[in-house]
Amino acid sequence: MPTTESQALSPTLELAIDLLARPSVTPDDEGCQALMIERLAALGFHIERLPFGEVDNFWAVRGHHGPVLAFAGHTDVVPSGPHTNWETPPFAPCIDADGMLRGRGAADMKGSLAAMVTAVERFVAAHPDHHGKLAFLITSDEEGPAVDGTRAVVEHLRERHERLDYCIVGEPSSSERLGDVIKNGRRGSLGGVLHVKGRQGHVAYPQLATNPIHAAIPALDALVREHWDDGNTFFPATSFQVSNLRAGTGATNVIPGELEAVFNFRYSTEVTHEQLRARTEAILDAHGLDYRLDWTLNGEPFLTAEGELVKATIGGVEAITGQRPALSTSGGTSDGRFIATLGSQVVELGPLNATIHQVNERVRAADLDTLSDIYEAILVRLFTSGEAS
Numbered sequence: 001m002p003t004t005e006s007q008a009l010s011p012t013l014e015l016a017i018d019l020l021a022r023p024s025v026t027p028d029d030e031g032c033q034a035l036m037i038e039r040l041a042a043l044g045f046h047i048e049r050l051p052f053g054e055v056d057n058f059w060a061v062r063g064h065h066g067p068v069l070a071f072a073g074h075t076d077v078v079p080s081g082p083h084t085n086w087e088t089p090p091f092a093p094c095i096d097a098d099g100m101l102r103g104r105g106a107a108d109m110k111g112s113l114a115a116m117v118t119a120v121e122r123f124v125a126a127h128p129d130h131h132g133k134l135a136f137l138i139t140s141d142e143e144g145p146a147v148d149g150t151r152a153v154v155e156h157l158r159e160r161h162e163r164l165d166y167c168i169v170g171e172p173s174s175s176e177r178l179g180d181v182i183k184n185g186r187r188g189s190l191g192g193v194l195h196v197k198g199r200q201g202h203v204a205y206p207q208l209a210t211n212p213i214h215a216a217i218p219a220l221d222a223l224v225r226e227h228w229d230d231g232n233t234f235f236p237a238t239s240f241q242v243s244n245l246r247a248g249t250g251a252t253n254v255i256p257g258e259l260e261a262v263f264n265f266r267y268s269t270e271v272t273h274e275q276l277r278a279r280t281e282a283i284l285d286a287h288g289l290d291y292r293l294d295w296t297l298n299g300e301p302f303l304t305a306e307g308e309l310v311k312a313t314i315g316g317v318e319a320i321t322g323q324r325p326a327l328s329t330s331g332g333t334s335d336g337r338f339i340a341t342l343g344s345q346v347v348e349l350g351p352l353n354a355t356i357h358q359v360n361e362r363v364r365a366a367d368l369d370t371l372s373d374i375y376e377a378i379l380v381r382l383f384t385s386g387e388a389s
């Protein structure tokens, strides 16, 4: 089996290993973007570094006319936790005896970044005068607060009326085998913190107190039982989950004065966050609670149902793997939610997500070469129509 030392590596794996060796724990980039920029500049990309706050980002473009396709991704990774929990050191990438490339970020998502760069290198070599404009939108703040990263770059592009037709995000979308799932949207995420006020007192004198736990339980039960929507072809039904519930002083003989419940909606395109807020408040009001509610909109849902990008992506996966991918909107939020606001068609396609954010993160090394071939096949479909390729 291949190892990093004894056998020649593909350009994709070489670049992936160079990126993985840099401990770019969010929001640090640790020179990953410089590596990518060097390769893209050599291909004739016009590079714009767009740092915001402590976050490094860049936007790179090649070509002068026609539709714009951007590859999007992040160079930051989640922390590794104690290195002693890992079978191999998280920032000393290697390919093991089973052909797995190991290291923090192998799947999420430095492997994809390497595959994008090498796909574009081959595509540009074969089609130096390609139609359309190729772009990269790269950030080092996807795993952190995600404020000064893609969101800020997107606002910058919006201000100067930059066109973005297609976007391929390299998030690890695959489930059982490479390319079996393409994400063509994501659910929205709406968070809430509910504070229910009561009146503290002695459990032996309940007539002198108001128990916020007793008041909140029927209301929370109603929220849990509420049928928010049926979902649709692309989205499962909207779900409401309570993630934290706190009340009580610790003493067994005290009725507490307040209860706090933290909850989250993952919602489909069948409802809006405004509707979810209004319906939640109506249910709480109907139960007569004395409450305060703080909302956080983490991300609105987006969907790329049909169109050239979905068609080209399915076609590219099918041509390279021989298998037809499924479309899915499952999983958490991604930077696709910001990019979609530019009116861009957005898909997410990357390696298997089985080990992301875990210790011993790894991805089949050969899958990264295949992924690079798929990205190239998508480019050929979108940007060489009518050209003999």
Ligand SMILES: [Zn+2]
Pocket: 074, 108, 109, 142, 171, 172
């Ligand atoms: Zn990621």
